[in-house]
Amino acid sequence: MKEFKIKDLEVAYGDQTIIKQLNLEIPIGKITTIIGPNGCGKSTFLKTIGRIMKAKHGAVYLDAKDIHELSSKEFARQLAILPQSPIAPEGLTAQELVSYGRYAHQKGFGKESAKDQEIVKWALEVTNLSELSHRSVDNMSGGQRQRVWIAMALAQETEMILLDEPTTYLDVAYQLEVLELLEDLNRIYGCTIVMVLHDINLASRYADYLIALKQGKVIVEGTPREVITKEMLKEVYQIESDIVLEEQSKKPICVSYRLMNKKKLLEKELKVVG
Structure with a gap:
């Protein structure tokens, strides 16, 4: 994949x-994170570029080709999407779920080839799930389940993975486990x-x-240092915060969150109306 454009x-x-x-x-070849307040359109945007939703206007292009001109299998070979809190069929093992990722590469009646089995094994190894391959996904921890879904996406052999809030409902250790895997x-x-x-802070890190x-618009985009600013926090989240550089990553993190002064908020809203 050479380019991924939204117009x-x-x-x-x-x-x-x-x-x-x-x-x-x-x-391309980077980790891009979408941030913003609840209801701003983050998940809708991700679903649209992942072809779960269709746009009213405009288009999404993979290497200059509209994603809706691609067949389902062709699209699945280029891009994998993991929705928020996916649910596996009851009783399915990790290996069985990961093998579903090979569908886009199979022909005819979808019989697994030696290569399919090899890729599934690799995906389980990369996500540190080899020893859990025969365990039911139902009986796994939240972090383990999320790794199984990521392994399934890897089994698709795509160059791009989209994830909608992959750390939702996970405690801090599992959040870090998933993000470090990605x-x-x-x-x-x-x-x-x-x-x-x-x-x-996790987004920045x-x-x-x-x-x-x-509200469905890009306010700012760029590197963490370019985006995580006091101005952005006020504009996007209506909060004030002190920002420091995290010692290890040298990326900005927010400390001491505060709601913007209500009087300032009211003045700002009146100015917008006026």
Whole structure:
């Protein structure tokens, strides 16, 4: 994959427009994280570029080709998407779930080939699940289950993985486990990662590129140092915060969150109305 572009994208639920004339180019071979307040359109954007939703206007292009011109299998060989809190069929083992990722590469009646089995084994190894391959996904911890889904995406042999809030409902240790796995997949295998995260500090720590959305529009995009600023926090989240560079990563983190003064908020809203 050489490029992934979004042009004049507009997405709506009925009469309500969620994404408004959005133009972006996702960096290839990098980790891109989308941040923004609840209801700003993060998940809608991810579903649209992952072909789960269809745009009202505009298009998404993979190597200059509209994603809706690709067959389902062709699209699945280039891009994998993991929705928020996916659910596996009851009783399915990790190996069985990961093997579903080979569907896009199978012909005829979908019988597993030696190569399919080899790729499934590799995906389980990369995600440190080899010893759990025959365990039911139902009986795994939240972090283990999330790794199984990521392994399934890897089994698709795609160059890009989209993830909608992959750390939701996980405690801190499991959040770090999942994010460090994604970081390894990017650094070692060159996989392009695009994900939605709520935690600003985790987004900054694990991203090469950040996109801050508000009301369906891109407010700012760039490196963590370019995006995580006091101005962005006020504009996007209506909060004030002290920002320091994290010692290990040298990336910005927010400390001492505060809601913006209500009087300032009211003055700002009146100015917008006026």
